[in-house]
Amino acid sequence: MGGTEKADVTIVGGGVIGLTTAVVLAEGGSRVRVWTRDPVEGTTSAVAGGLWWPYRIEPEALVGEWSLRSLAVYEELAADAERTGVRMVEGVHAELHLDGLGPWAARVRGLRAATPGECAGGGLWARLPLIDMPVHLAWLRERLLAAGGTVEERTVRSLDEAFDETPRVVNCAGLGARDLVPGDPIRPVRGQLVLVENPGIRTWFTAADAASATTTYFMPQPGRLVLGGTADDGDWSLKPDPAVAKDIVERCARVRPEIAAARVVGHLVGLRPARASVRLEREARADGRVLVHNYGHGGAGVTVAWGCAGQAARLVTEATA
Template identity: 70%
Template sequence: MARVQSSDVIVVGSGVIGLTAAVVLAESGRYVRVWAREPAEATTSAVAGALWWPYHIEPEALAGEWALRSLSVYKELAARPEETGVRMVEGVLGESRLDAQGPWVAGVPGLRAATAEEYAGTGLWARLPLIDMPVHLRWLRERFLRAGGTIEARTVADLAEAEAPVVVNCTGLGARELVPDPAVRPVRGQLVIVANPGIRTWLVSTDPVAGTTTYLFPQPDRLVLGGTADEDDWSLTPDPAVAARIVERCAALRPEVAGARVLDHRVGLRPARDTVRLERELRPDGRVLVHNYGHGGAGVTVAWGCALEAAGLAEGPA
């Protein structure tokens, strides 16, 4: 049976937020097209760390709900890590306490204070989803295509170009010009990719005096070292001096990193906003526009929760 045109949805954006929303919509029976300016592997999402944790995202209460819904999905996907890119990995969040987290923390099984052997300072031990983003993005795309969706390479200059009953705006930093929404701004993150010297657990450590966050994320074929959080910095060019400092900070936490062979340098621009914009807008012509952007560095963490909510907002008469 042919799908009716009235069920058409166009999702603008092919990062983790856009592809996850597209999967949920397509699997609900909608005919969904993704308009992608660039392949998923070239998006900011592909550069992400990507550890599940509601990191610097507002509104906190809603973000916690979105994150827990996503956690439930990632736990299931972790049963097939080679296919989905999702693994459950142990690690420590340094300079963190249970009583400093939001109510959502009660939904994270096994979360506890780190022992002195696990971390030289105050921290939280957790077993969390750690996602190999290039693998995960490919898997999302394939799942979407299997659900009957299509992907079109297209650069959008105006959201009005998307002539469909429902349009879902998952353009991330692009929303700054497309909406336009000047509240969206870049937070630049630089990473160093090295050959893994045998590290199996992840670690995040924050220096409140220096204002830096240092992290080590072991992926199957590499070790991701980070990072930076430079607000309003649009540069996509890796800075050698910054890279050297990242390696130095990581080696101070895990000495075996010193001298590890460097495989790559990466830079991504997180689409930050004071609060995530996830809402329905009814256009004068009766069409529905659902905004789903502004997730900063927590897009992976809340992707499934936001996708489910966006799909709900897309329902109803256009």
């Protein structure tokens, strides 16, 4: 979209949901502009651990298909891991069992019960996409630009600002939807991470405690090992808590003792945009204008990004066909 050519779709939000939706629309022939409050690498998505898995996200009846569509895309992108940030990596979900998952699990190739050597307490072994989010977000932005889209850093205080310039708007604002959709029940679920030098760990591990706000996981990303985590419902603090960081390292070290001596190289905090269920729907406005909502994915945005993007794009284009 060069020169004076105007956009016909505005995407509000530059995280993984907004950028993926923008790419699908732009490659489908729409003239797309993304408005993002923060630089792409500074969004909540950039803080995510990056493992594909349908985690704490509803509605279950739709999430499976969204997730599987995204899985298929990531499997293809993993062929060019250095550029896309997507790698297929083995690991274990502790204490999970196949009969406790939805029908989607039967379509994940290789997903099976972990052996005692892989996870003493039982769990699931899988080879899944593990995504280096800063790299992936930058790649999505470049793919959008190559398709003729644009990205502009802009704070949006009302969706009407977008409608003043384009007849079609997609609300991918994540937690920012709280200000753009008055009364919406979206809320933060705070996640804290610790980055350490990787002592040689090549597999990922997760263990969620359903009775508390803590999760234990480590993800081997290029140049670092990401340790987590927390799921603090309603907590808006973006400041890392040293006591929480210490506890995260200790929990991870109980699984892999070599983590205890790993040098800490950074701390991250992100606020997951959580709702009782994802809001993905079209809202007709006056004069033929179209608003599509695509937000509230919690900590599973990267897991469902391509599936949700495809559905959002259909809602936009079908409304104007």
